Amino acid sequence: MRAATVVAVVVAVALGMVATPAEAGDNNRVFQPCADAKIQKGDGFTFGIAFSTRESFFFNQTQLSPCDRRLSLASGGNAQLALFRPKVDEISLLTVNTTSYPAVTNGGFMVAFAGRKYAARSLPTFVSNSSYTVTSFTLVLEFQKGTLQNLYWKRDGCASCSGKSDFVCLNKQECAIKTSNCKSANQGGSVDCSIGIQLAFSGTDKHYAVLNSWYEVSNLQQYSLYGLYSNLRDSLTGQYNKIF
Template structure:
């Protein structure tokens, strides 16, 4: 599979919020920093993956969804790319700032997370934004088998967190969305994208990756609210500088 030129790069602030002690970069044994390359990881490594924003059909050739690294998709001319490198098996919050000009709806309104070339893995396209509604909170699980990325899963958060809030709607009885006209550039709300990231499966030493299990347990204790408040705080701090 030929690797395509990368889509245009977003100015991204990636915020990794560790639930345990932060390990030094010297402990990172993964030398792969490009999302269209293959890596085999262990716990505590950094792991590079990408998120591409484009239209739903842009991720398909005929009826087959391809990796964004596949040249046949021709994403370089129109899509936007964010690249992250979280620590393996730490719960992280990754953010894409949409208050400084980037509008996901303008490039098609969907996103796909991906990594790898020979072992190309990609998530299904997930809706982010159109002229009516915008989803700003997501949960992504990276699933590994013996250190190789196998799958990327978007997990639905449900609508309990936005129940009764007038600016929000529940899409498909599974996802909280805000009315796009309320988002900054049109309204008062910061609709920057927040991706809560966790890991599952096993690393190259067959050690079990537990962070998704931890997230699934913590969700019953208003983890959504914790990360939402944290995202608002951090976004406010960065807005002072940019």
Template structure:
């Protein structure tokens, strides 16, 4: 097993028709993504400062062609695209209250849909561009961002006509904070069809008195134990990302099966040092 190098941001289903997604942004500067208030409702949401994506590559685990390059020139999380292996893929994660992601408290919509009123709420947005079919850790420094101050839930999303969105996932309230998640992106013929959160049933924290098992599925830290909340624990949000399905050439995306075979929770120990390192680099950089 070997660690891939930290990547630089590239410059270059739930099928649901959206009424007003924001237009593509031409570039993503390193560490951050900005939206201007002159765009659509979602652009008014405050944006988070992001840590760079760290990719973990399982040596020999994937059959992708190593020489393949990026062919995806779509950079907006609210635009449609079809991907192949090794492409960059842009998606967003919105942070808000659980109810804010539903229309009339019944229909879950994409955060790109202007029928949601996220812009008028206490919401935030992150945008990531990982490489297709690489196991990646997405990390957000939480030294100044506390998810419970923004509703405590998150939804991952991408696409316009083919709008895919994950179910809302609980992150934090004033009592508990969940710091580790696994997000799987499912593609069919290169088109994103679904995003879903995979739980390990608290297997990753079994027997660890520092964690609490919430609803028999998520390992949580007591929020008062987190840095900035009176404690000393780094509660930075980490999302392990993997892929399944097929790309536009019908090549199978294998990274989720690699994670599953390795017992997904075992990777968090490996990632923990990377998270600490990235957090330190981030604080020094800014």
């Protein structure tokens, strides 16, 4: 996808600090999501998340990376792109503003991706339709010897929204809010339904050091990062006080 044809709307937060393109100790000079990088702990790592319809991520019934020119994401008019550069092996909370830019969720699905030769990409995961919107996700980046091998979404179940009338449990896997309750240009609700993504790493870096942040996240309950980053609650997640 070309930057001129897709819009990136993103706030990336790592351990309470806004991520910068290159922090101290960051030796990874690859900043394009459609390029290959070999990382070590402490590096920044650039990856993208594309938003569109589920069908747009497939070519001849095979899912391709959003970097693949055979897909029509750049010319389709409905695709949006968010770029992130978290610090390797640190737990991060990523947010995508869907209140000011509701077009991000118009397609209904998102795919996380990075790399060219290895072209790692996640399966498409549901974000929103006219009935329901999912606002909280967990994404794990898996590396082998410093090269990204896989990106996968972890399902946390619906225990966190059990008994809450504003939420429903989709496929017994994830909590979703009724889209009519969302605050955006297309809805009249009062809840900011911007997307929050807990990000973690697993596998090994290029020096064979084990990436441990996924094991830390796996011991946390869904939405727990919103509580941990209390200084961000008002600016990013204060809307959830009405629900939880």
